[in-house]
Amino acid sequence: MSSENGRADRPPAEGAPGGEQLALIRETVRRAKPPRARPRTWRGAELAPRDPVARVLVDKGLLHLDRLFDYAVPAAMDAEARPGARVRVRFGAGERGGRREGGGLVNGFVVERCAESDFPGVLAPIAQVLSPEPVLTPELLRLCRAVADRYAGALADIVQLAVPPRRARAEKGGDARSAPPPPPSPPAPGPWARYPEGPGFLRALAAGEAPRAVWTALPGPHWPDELARALVAALASGRGALAVLPDGRAAARVDAALTALIGEDRHVLLTADAGAEARYRRWLAVNRGTVRCVVGTRAAMFAPVRDPGLVAIWDDGDSSHRDPHEPMPHAREVLLLRAAREGCGFLAGAHGRTVEAARLVETGWARPLVADRDAVRAAAPLVRTVGDGDEARDPAARAARLPTLAWSTVREALALGPVLVQVPRRGYVPRLACAGCREPARCAHCAGPLEAAGGDAPPGCGWCGRAEPAWRCAECGATRLRGRVFGARRTAEELGRAFPSVPVRTSGRDHVLDTVPERPVLVVSTPGAEPVAEGPGYAAALLLDGWALLSRPDLRAAEEALRRWLGAAALVRPHTEGGRVVVMAEPTLRPVQALVRWDPAGHARRELAERAELGFPPVSRMAAVTGPPEAVADLLASADLPPGAEVLGPVPLPPTDPGRPRRPGSAPPGERWERALVRVPPGGGAALAAALRTARAARLARREGAPVWVRIDPEDIG
Template structure:
């Protein structure tokens, strides 16, 4: 049954007419009074005298409910129910005690106040104003709407990522002083910083001058190796603050954010910026966020969630290491910090700085299209700052014929032995754990659990192997192929590597850094530091004396379009921590020397590697030259969605293809099909300029399916990371 304006009766947020309300509607129609002049009273409650209608964004995150709902504003809440505040409203309808009433209470945000409503029934009132703090400002709401449209997601999901949870005590204390108790209001702008190490880049001082003059330059910065990048990024932020504008920097992890925070504090002093990371705790983080929202401070350094920070008069949006997976939010609709900052730069007219030791194909495209200018040092400066990079083919075969097949050839041992006399040595291992992959020693068949077919792994030298899925210990194992009972390691993790190095160098301390325990720094004295990619600690002083990059095949052999780019990025991140060649710094990479990423590391030419990757993707029509969306779900649901979606002209559907069926008992990863179920995956590719149409078409089709409740849901990912 539908109402006069086409909405179904009992629409969430609107109480269906009944009893006295129905009589009142009939009387109104009979007298032919102008409809919707203002909402009627709700059960005799007095409404606000002015703009009594509140348009509320309800925190449900469902595409078919992704719109604003009208609620009546009681007179008692008139002063506090302002646009941007958090409220509680009744959403949905149900039967209670034989009479039809409003649904349960849910959170939401008031978006605007109006004098009229287009709903012909009786409006339900706002139940409660949770806080008078206007946290969803018009600028932040517009940004969230743009991000939701780009990623075919629900506005409520994006707002949930952008606005942190409320902490009442933080609202009472934030803004009186600075974010952490230091006086900030009324402090004059800091002076423009000196170029410092930016002088190593031909365009570096000019970029800082443009920021200090209030301009909005856009650049892709290929940072030189060494410990100077946090200070250089801080100088760019300080130059923006000197112009009286806001500055925002997004880092991939808390350790990198802390380094930039310390550098910026040393340049401009305390109280002019805040550090937004999860390490601060919910209350402190919300208090700092409120300081930014209220305009107490205009500088923000933070991790992924800081991409939505409501900085006033934003003058610079900067991101470091945009290729790091930590920049993509795992929650719906999975926005990437780089794309959000690009949206902000375009919408708010601010400067943009994308910096890294490496270079992604997306960064290369920004330069190729002319949207941003390259900011790099000349070759002489690169050679002076970079360490010596050696491969296993550097004349090592004559002394060690098995050098290419060995995990640690003689070149690596000699490099470690010589470097330990000068300082610490970094060893990068792609896999964590002890021996995460076992196989039959006779036929090399992968070892699997007899209960759930999960892979067997060793967790220690004297512990029996166990299943990686069900956790059962397997003290006695027999190969089903050849009957062998002996196991061998196929892949060795960081713990096993540290154990082997400790035996080879018994007088040298061995330290590990990985997911369970990440070291921030190590002292400048002889030590072996075994780390997984991304967890490498910074060596105090001039840096590491040498670095070993082990098991390059594990990074390069992944079935991923970005395998080469990701391997080079991780190698550059570790090699940048090593002393320059003039200081004896040496890097040994264990990978095939002829491969393109290895040669790019030897030459220290990440931008050239990215340009070649971009050219090849342009020939094949792969992202970022084209825009893609991944549609995943049960086969019938995927086919129905693609058929019903009005895809833009020129759209090309690749697939669908079946995804591997996970055996029962395997832990389900986010986004993966349930064990034992078959799912299909299709890729939809559109030419440049049609990405918005593609997102809108898929979003509309998903919303229609959810509204009709026809079949299981389908997942849609815009710009999927894995298109293999």
């Protein structure tokens, strides 16, 4: 209540008119809320003399249990059960709000210590302090909470991704009080001088500012040095720096460039190749503040760098940047959250440009870092196209399945150095068809696709692995097979016969080469596994079977094809030194023309304009809801979706092929699942994630119906 002069009226005294009602309200509130008191524990354990209550994040990645639980701190654990420490607690045993969740010891993290608890029952004591090392810092906890909210996931699942598993021997070394080394001197621009705004970007970082940029790197071997100089510029301001790379080979190149600039022991490399103990020891050095620069792969997006001045990501379109575990966060989005929350600089670099990066530029959140056209033409190789219908006139070229232009390019380039051949598919002949009627060859046992593992091996099923030595076509009765798609090993075999005096090497999932020498050699590689050629680079590159990349039923097919082509073509020496690239795809297609002109930024702008017209991400925010039809319908009906939300579908999903690993959110073999897409306008993503998260948590708490998968910003919406 307020008086006319704007001051609050005093409440009536208990004896005055209306005072009895006020006294009744106060008594009701007093009885409904029990007094906060010193907690009682099982077995009468002696409690810590100060702040005897620990709020613990239990390692249970369930949405309906996504909260902190109170535990009593025994006096013997007072010094070690500090905030951020790992503990073991008895979860679900005894009285927990009138229900039992199931007993047992589980791991957790102490989030805070306090004097009192709101829990009215008896608090269980902490069973064990696994380590007093404060690994879950308040800054890291806030980041994990923000990521969990963005992706409609559980906080415990994000913390599990952010904090590596403990290795006791690694915690024994190092001193938490050690100071980091003094800041290095600001770096010289070096190859950044090729970009009009490159030197200014470095100066802004060194001055303590927070510039944000989308960097389209020039082709050639200089990008690791350029990224390293950006990290050193942030270090020169007395702040930290973080770079996330798509794989260990790329991270090792940036690691070597950083070492050449500032020496050893001033940064750490966080990759799986280092081993669990060494990686944890390096992570602890970052967490303790003794190292302030991190270069690593996907998990490094959560590295606890203190006072970061720059967070950077290279090749954000690579699928390895999305974590395969719940709730599947993307490194680019995590770094964007860090840049916004911590007020640091941001850099997204690649030879190409994703539509998400183009969106950052279009909205003005980040500025483009690009070279002028003269610099691009000077650094890029000459790109020529060959249509699928072009026939080879040379018999040797026909034997190698190469058009005349590609054949002559390889023959001439081998006199100058190594030649790269990119093949979209691995294996020998991953898809076979009937030689008579051209129908796909299927396994008689499970109807899976037949493939050839080698020249003399009988065809086998790609699903169940059974051999089919006596295959017969079910349509026409023919017994002869022909290849529909040829893999990297078959291509290497054919090139070896066509160029018998030249060694042929392969690089793919089973064995990835890091480098190849500067001499004539044919390198057959799958996309992403291309080794770096020593010296000036490859003399030429062939990009085979472009149709296989462009014909994928995916919204990102064109963007992904161009990204893979640019990644391979960037390893070729400039055209002024004889570097040439031949791409086998329809010349009139947009990504092919973007490669010929070396214009990834223009291609990304046009792709973004089409997405905006259709209302697809990243212009809008979208979530995929997947599960049995009844469960999907129930979740969508119970969710309080934000205004403007549009439900697309649901549509049936194909079941997982027998014998293949099941991805999260995919339909089990033999079951009927559906997927619905929920789309909201820009600015509604947080409300959409919160609504779906709440509805899913309610279903889990009631234990009603089948589980439903929720994916925020799914990549495969095509």
